[in-house]
Amino acid sequence: ANDRPWEDLLRHARSGDPQxxxxxxxxxxxxxxxxxxxxxxxxxxxxxxxxxxxxxxAELIRCxxxxxxxxxxxxxxxxxxxxIVHELHSDEQADVLGDVSSEQAEAILQALPDDEAAAVxxxxxxxxxxxxxxxxxxxxxxxxxxxxxxxxxxxxxNEDEYSDFDVQYGYVCDSEDRxxxxxxxxNLLFAxxxxxxxxxxxxxxxxxxxSTSLExxxxxxxxxxxxxxxxxxxxxxxxxxxxRDAVDYEATRAVESDYLKSQGIVGGEELRTxxxxxxxxxxxxxLSINVFLNLGAASVIAMFQDTxxxxxxxxxxxxxxxxxSGCSGNQxxxxxxxxxxxxxxxxxxxxxxxxxxxxxxLINGTVLGLLVALAAFVFNGNxxxxxxxxxxxxxxxxxxxxxxxxxxxxxxRFGVDPAVASGPxxxxxxxMCGFFLVLGMATLMLSKLVTP
Amino acid sequence: ANDRPWEDLLRHARSGDPQxxxxxxxxxxxxxxxxxxxxxxxxxxxxxxxxxxxxxxAELIRCxxxxxxxxxxxxxxxxxxxxIVHELHSDEQADVLGDVSSEQAEAILQALPDDEAAAVxxxxxxxxxxxxxxxxxxxxxxxxxxxxxxxxxxxxxNEDEYSDFDVQYGYVCDSEDRxxxxxxxxNLLFAxxxxxxxxxxxxxxxxxxxSTSLExxxxxxxxxxxxxxxxxxxxxxxxxxxxRDAVDYEATRAVESDYLKSQGIVGGEELRTxxxxxxxxxxxxxLSINVFLNLGAASVIAMFQDTxxxxxxxxxxxxxxxxxSGCSGNQxxxxxxxxxxxxxxxxxxxxxxxxxxxxxxLINGTVLGLLVALAAFVFNGNxxxxxxxxxxxxxxxxxxxxxxxxxxxxxxRFGVDPAVASGPxxxxxxxMCGFFLVLGMATLMLSKLVTP
Numbered sequence: 001a002n003d004r005p006w007e008d009l010l011r012h013a014r015s016g017d018p019q020x021x022x023x024x025x026x027x028x029x030x031x032x033x034x035x036x037x038x039x040x041x042x043x044x045x046x047x048x049x050x051x052x053x054x055x056x057x058a059e060l061i062r063c064x065x066x067x068x069x070x071x072x073x074x075x076x077x078x079x080x081x082x083x084i085v086h087e088l089h090s091d092e093q094a095d096v097l098g099d100v101s102s103e104q105a106e107a108i109l110q111a112l113p114d115d116e117a118a119a120v121x122x123x124x125x126x127x128x129x130x131x132x133x134x135x136x137x138x139x140x141x142x143x144x145x146x147x148x149x150x151x152x153x154x155x156x157x158n159e160d161e162y163s164d165f166d167v168q169y170g171y172v173c174d175s176e177d178r179x180x181x182x183x184x185x186x187n188l189l190f191a192x193x194x195x196x197x198x199x200x201x202x203x204x205x206x207x208x209x210x211s212t213s214l215e216x217x218x219x220x221x222x223x224x225x226x227x228x229x230x231x232x233x234x235x236x237x238x239x240x241x242x243x244r245d246a247v248d249y250e251a252t253r254a255v256e257s258d259y260l261k262s263q264g265i266v267g268g269e270e271l272r273t274x275x276x277x278x279x280x281x282x283x284x285x286x287l288s289i290n291v292f293l294n295l296g297a298a299s300v301i302a303m304f305q306d307t308x309x310x311x312x313x314x315x316x317x318x319x320x321x322x323x324x325s326g327c328s329g330n331q332x333x334x335x336x337x338x339x340x341x342x343x344x345x346x347x348x349x350x351x352x353x354x355x356x357x358x359x360x361x362l363i364n365g366t367v368l369g370l371l372v373a374l375a376a377f378v379f380n381g382n383x384x385x386x387x388x389x390x391x392x393x394x395x396x397x398x399x400x401x402x403x404x405x406x407x408x409x410x411x412x413r414f415g416v417d418p419a420v421a422s423g424p425x426x427x428x429x430x431x432m433c434g435f436f437l438v439l440g441m442a443t444l445m446l447s448k449l450v451t452p
Numbered sequence: 453a454n455d456r457p458w459e460d461l462l463r464h465a466r467s468g469d470p471q472x473x474x475x476x477x478x479x480x481x482x483x484x485x486x487x488x489x490x491x492x493x494x495x496x497x498x499x500x501x502x503x504x505x506x507x508x509x510a511e512l513i514r515c516x517x518x519x520x521x522x523x524x525x526x527x528x529x530x531x532x533x534x535x536i537v538h539e540l541h542s543d544e545q546a547d548v549l550g551d552v553s554s555e556q557a558e559a560i561l562q563a564l565p566d567d568e569a570a571a572v573x574x575x576x577x578x579x580x581x582x583x584x585x586x587x588x589x590x591x592x593x594x595x596x597x598x599x600x601x602x603x604x605x606x607x608x609x610n611e612d613e614y615s616d617f618d619v620q621y622g623y624v625c626d627s628e629d630r631x632x633x634x635x636x637x638x639n640l641l642f643a644x645x646x647x648x649x650x651x652x653x654x655x656x657x658x659x660x661x662x663s664t665s666l667e668x669x670x671x672x673x674x675x676x677x678x679x680x681x682x683x684x685x686x687x688x689x690x691x692x693x694x695x696r697d698a699v700d701y702e703a704t705r706a707v708e709s710d711y712l713k714s715q716g717i718v719g720g721e722e723l724r725t726x727x728x729x730x731x732x733x734x735x736x737x738x739l740s741i742n743v744f745l746n747l748g749a750a751s752v753i754a755m756f757q758d759t760x761x762x763x764x765x766x767x768x769x770x771x772x773x774x775x776x777s778g779c780s781g782n783q784x785x786x787x788x789x790x791x792x793x794x795x796x797x798x799x800x801x802x803x804x805x806x807x808x809x810x811x812x813x814l815i816n817g818t819v820l821g822l823l824v825a826l827a828a829f830v831f832n833g834n835x836x837x838x839x840x841x842x843x844x845x846x847x848x849x850x851x852x853x854x855x856x857x858x859x860x861x862x863x864x865r866f867g868v869d870p871a872v873a874s875g876p877x878x879x880x881x882x883x884m885c886g887f888f889l890v891l892g893m894a895t896l897m898l899s900k901l902v903t904p
Contacts, residue, residue, distance in 0.1 A: 030674040031795035038796055063674065065794060156642050168620060186637055190608050222482045222515065227679060227697075244697060252704045256790065259711035263786035264779055270787050271796065272808045280815040283783050290779050291820055294772045295827050301768045302831065308767050315760050315767040316753045319887075320746045322771045323778075323879065327716055327742050331735050334715035335722050338708065342517060343483035344490055344723065356724045363732040368743055375747050379754065431771065 006036040010044050013051040021051055030063040037064060038273045042075050050080050058087035061096070067269055070099030073108075082111035090116075090137040091246065094123035122239075131217060132210030134250060135231040135240035140170040142197060144180060149193040151183075171230050171238055172201045179207060179230055179238040207232045210239050214254070217247045219343075258337060258419035264290075266420055290424055297322075297431035304439035311449045313380045314442055317372070317389045321438055324368060324393060325400040325430040332357050332404030333422045340408060340418070347413035350406040357405035358398060365397030384448040392437035400430045458488040462496050465503040473503055482515040489516060490725045494527050502532050510539035513548070519721050522551030525560075534563035542568075542589040543698065546575035574691075583669060584662035586702060587683040587692035592622040594649060596632060601645040603635075623682050623690055624653045631659060631682055631690040659684045662691050666706070669699045671795075710789060710871035716742075718872055742876055749774075749883035756891035763901045765832045766894055769824070769841045773890055776820060776845060777852040777882040784809050784856030785874045792860060792870070799865035802858040809857035810850060817849030836900040844889035852882045 005028055012021035028036060037045055037060060049057045049072065061069050061084060073081050073096050085093055085108055097105040097120060105124075109117045119137045126132030140162065142151055151170065155162060172181035181201030191200050207230040208220060220229065221244045228243045260269075264286040270279055301308070301318065308314055336353060339345040345353060373390025377383055404426050408418035411425075442449055457480055464473035480488060489497055489512060501509040501524070513521050513536060525533050525548050537545050537560055549557040549572060557576075561569045571589045578584030592614065594603055603622065607614060624633035633653030643652050659682045660672060672681065673696045680695045712721075716738040722731055753760070753770065760766055788805060791797040797805060825842025829835055856878050860870035863877075894901055 029671055031671055034794070035796050035798075065796075152641050155638070185641075186607070189604050189637075189640055219481055219483055245700065248697065248700045248704065252700070252707060255704060255708050255711065256793075259707065259714070260786050260790060262711070263714070264783045265786045265790075269790070272787065272791065272805065273796075276808075276811045276815070280812045283780070283812065284816050284819055286783075287776065287779055287816060287820060288823065291772070291776055291823050294775050295824075298768045298772050301771070302765075305764050309761070309764045312757050312761045312764075313754075315770065316750045318767065319753070319771045319774045319883065320743070320750050322775065323746050323883070324739065324743055326775075327739055328735070331716045331738075334712050334717045335724065338712060338717075338721070339724065341708075342486070344487050344517075344725075346487075353724065356728075359728045360732045360735065363728070364736050364739060367736055368739060371740065371743050372747075427775065431775070435771075 004039075005032055006039040006044075009036055009048050010040065013044075013048040016051075018051055018053070021048070022053070022056060025052065025056060025060065033060055034063045034065075037072075038068060038271065042071075045072055046075050049076060049084065054080075054083035055087050057084045062088070062092065065269060065271065066095055067099060068271060068273070070096050074100040074104050078104075078107045078111055082108045086112060086116065090119050090123055090240075091134065093120045094126075094133065095128070098124050098128070126210060129214040129250060129254075130210065131208045131212040131231050131242050132239070134214075134217070134246045135210070135242040136246075137240045139230070139238070139241045140185075141238065142170050142172050142183070144172050144174055144196075144198040144201075146197050147193065148188055148191045148195050148197060148200070151197055152188060152193070168227055170197075171205075171241070172197055173238050177238060178236040179205065179232050181205060182230065205230065208242060209234065214247070214250055217242065218251050221247055255341065258341075261417065261419040262333075262337075262423055264423075286420075290427075293424055293428040294431070297428050297435065300432050300435040301439065304435075304443060307439055307443045307446060310446060311385070311442055313376070313382075313385060314388075314438060316379070317376060318435060318438060320372060321389065321393055321396060321434040322427075322431045324372075325396045325434050326427050328361065328364060328368075328397045329400035329404035329426045329430055330423065332360075332401040333408055333418075333426060336405050336408040337418060337422075340412060345409065347409045350409045350413075353405045353409060354402050357401040361398035361401035364401075365394035368397060369394035382449060384445055388441045388445060388449070389438060392434065392441060395437055396430060396434040399433050400426065403429055456491075457484055458491040458496075461488055461500050462492065465496075465500040468503075470503055470505070473500070474505070474508055477504065477508060477512065485512055486515045486517075489524075490520060490723065494523075497524055498527050501528060501536065506532075506535035507539050509536045514540070514544065517721055517723065518547055519551060520723060520725070522548050526552040526556050530556075530559045530563055534560045538564060538568065542571050542575060542692075543585075543587065545572045546578075546585065547580070550576050550580070578662060581666040581702060581706075582662065583660045583664040583683050583694050584691070586666075586669070586698045587662070587694040588698075589692045591682070591690065591693045592637075593690060594622050594624050594635070596624050596626055596648075596650040596653075598649050599645065600640055600643045600647050600649060600652070603649055604640060604645070620679055621682075621693075622649075623657075623693070624649055625690050629690060630688040631657065631684050633657060634682065657682065660694060661686065666699070666702055669694065670703055673699055707793065710793075713869065713871040714785075714789075714875055716875075738872075742879075745876055745880040746883070749880050749887065752884050752887040753891065756887075756895060759891055759895045759898060762898060763837070763894055765828070765834075765837060766840075766890060768831070769828060770887060770890060772824060773841065773845055773848060773886040774879075774883045776824075777848045777886050778879050780813065780816060780820075780849045781852035781856035781878045781882055782875065784812075784853040785860055785870075785878060788857050788860040789870060789874075792864060797861065799861045802861045802865075805857045805861060806854050809853040813850035813853035816853075817846035820849060821846035834901060836897055840893045840897060840901070841890060844886065844893060847889055848882060848886040851885050852878070855881055 008024050012024050085096060097108060168185060170183045170185060171179060172183060174180050181203050182205035183197055183201040187200060210231050210233050228241050230238055231240045231242050233239050266286050270282060369390040372393050373386035376389045377386035407425055408422050411418040411421055460476050464476050537548060549560060620637060622635045622637060623631055624635060626632050633655050634657035635649055635653040639652060660669060662683050662685050680693050682690055683692045683694050685691050718738050722734060821842040824845050825838035828841045829838035859877055860874050863870040863873055
């Protein structure tokens, strides 16, 4: 097999034999499909997707990361794009059209059947991380007056269309489309065919509002072992169904995005297939803030130039103090971020967290301080130099874990994203404190440090 | 409502009124249940769980993070623990008993019914991240000779027991328990009651092996829109069913654990309710390696003491070069980790990734280098100092993104966990290169830097 499947895709797309292209696509796993597509240039990708049937092109679009899927759809001819979008589920349609330009989205919507376009317009009106943005509109919907036999008939008559649906539950509505009950499909097996479904349904079913937040949805599915839940609007009308899967997927994305943000990949997913200037600009927006913070922290060193000049060995230890305090602080940040996401700690409990971090900081600071003090003594032969850097690292470790543990809670409490801001804030403060501790103590003990 | 629900739990547990305790537990959301339990001491937690019915205690255990759940079970009397474990699903039983000491696990297994103990023993024999460790044994299992009527009868006779099961599909086995077909429960609605299920089942259903890895399972559920899949052993016998949920959950845990590991929380989840010494020791194991790497990198500075002594302003910029290069490199690490997890890049494609990083590094290094050069010039008035630190930062940014982008791929290729090792490796090498660049160039241009 060829290890560069994107070359095969392109060759078959250009040879004008759609069957060969289809075979080639189907032989690839979804992972390889995504990899192959993302390796093609934008024009080549259009060629391949246009050569495929809309249904197969939709399968390919589905396996791409969201932004890339939207970019790809945006590059296609409107009618090709619309045909592909038509094959996607309503939630996928909303995701894709939410990420292309508004003119492109409008053009594609115009080319879709009216009811489909209306459903997508409704879904795109919700944010990505509330139930309305995560639900799908394809739902088994029955009227309360129907009998079991009528329901079974409707199911078997629409078997093809319903095959993509969540088939565990049917939802029962009144004449005004308000959700009044839910019926586990399995229960139809045990029911008399002549019975009205209103008599065997579960009344007042649990549901979520289209405005329910991701956090509350995660909690809802933690509390209840449902695979899906009906979504209603403020008036009680059934709007769609939200799957546990969609909630889990969005929650994973949130964790992943926190990780990326903490490392300075801010403002959306970066893929190396994106234009260089875009990637550079996004990364720079975070780096350039950091460079100013760094200059601020380093200005502390500049204040102590005379001390440094007298005891040049101190310069060797400044980066160590800075880096080690950063490491200790980031560990505390990571634990706080995790406890926040698990709901084990509340933003108001900063004091408790601080206390729990101080104890760990005292132990680790002592061990690290002793190691560095020993290294300083061996390197320089001056016991006091060891004392200065050791005590500075001990003190600064306690400061670093205190800040690292509490800052995510405080940021969250004041509505700032802790994943983005915790790291730079932590590093700046611990650098300043660390430099000040080392150089300040050295200045006080200068006579002991300068070997005559 | 009391904002400290753990106090209520303890009071009710001690008052000897189980109903009040039960009410109190049921009023809490799962999030609050976890928070409240984790706030109690180990002994208090035992008191509360022992005072509850086994079924309710199991609900509480279920909402705790895995390690904490196991620790809690390990502290209880064996018979109480066994009664609670009995109420858990087979996969949860395996998770909990896999994390307590082997003597405790053996004692609890002895107290369980024989068939249950056998199922758990089988599950615990699998790793956490293969299908066998993620599956559950509760599965709708029918013999090929059964009729539709018999299946429906079995379903309705066992309605209570089956209510926890995945009820979308039933699995059909031959007399030797080998999986030969799958039957969507919904199809029973349309079938004649006298028909044999072997005639209406889907033959040769897709299945996964008990040894299938998490990575392959993610791919399987990406490729197929099933909510679950049957798990078979090498001989084709049906062992259980694996849910998409369990795979998604385990994948989220893997992402989360990568984030924690990259920040130096290695060797398992840390919660602040764990003993201080354990938390300190775990964090230290990573920090102490880092301190040695740091000392190694800083020894480069020591080699250039004469230059530093002559141009003390350089000491101000060393930590900036170190920190900024680390930031740029970590961005590249984060993008590589993400592309690896999305399958968009293969460990063998390090060269391509390197090239894509160099271009971004060139742009960002130029901008950052200019900023720092300007700062150096303003601070010190010497144009050559600006030149030295600017060129050093430009060069070191390119080095940092090159290492950051490729190291995760190379580590993965050689079987080392990139989440743990990428960061320290990156920081050490970029620190050494950065210090060497600044101080080496300064040594060469010493006559221009020293203002007479």
